[in-house]
Amino acid sequence: MCEYTAEQTANEIRRLTARKRSFENAAERPRGIVIWVIMALGKDDKGKPRKLQGAHFTLSARACPNTVRIEYESLVPDAYKRVRVNMPAEQWAMICERLSEPFPVATYYIDGAALKTALESGIEVDGAQLETGRMALQIR
16 A cells, blocks of 8 residues: 555656646746847947846846756766765774775765866866856846
8 A cells, every 4th residue: 555655656746847847947938038039139339238128127138157067977087076985983983093994885976166177178078068158037
């Protein structure tokens, strides 16, 4: 009985997650259209995208900072990865006393800051790329 309930709950979570993603995408579409319109208006005297001014608010396009998109984590070189070790403090003390003990399982993760610095300086890194030129809608 509990297994069935757990399975049904997991199915409901998947369904609601897909529904949430659908609503988020629907909310994002108009923003994309407004950014497209603002960019189509051209630039102002300062070289920035023009603003859409209304009676109560102003819409403007703002440049997003460069972001790193990791396509294949397995291809990213170890130079851009870090290791996190999770173990009891007693074990760590024993390892520090004598390094002959087997080392515990470690969690590898990508050092995003180091990877972004490398990509911005022009170094090509397998499995990752730098996304530039993205715009966000600002409402004031």
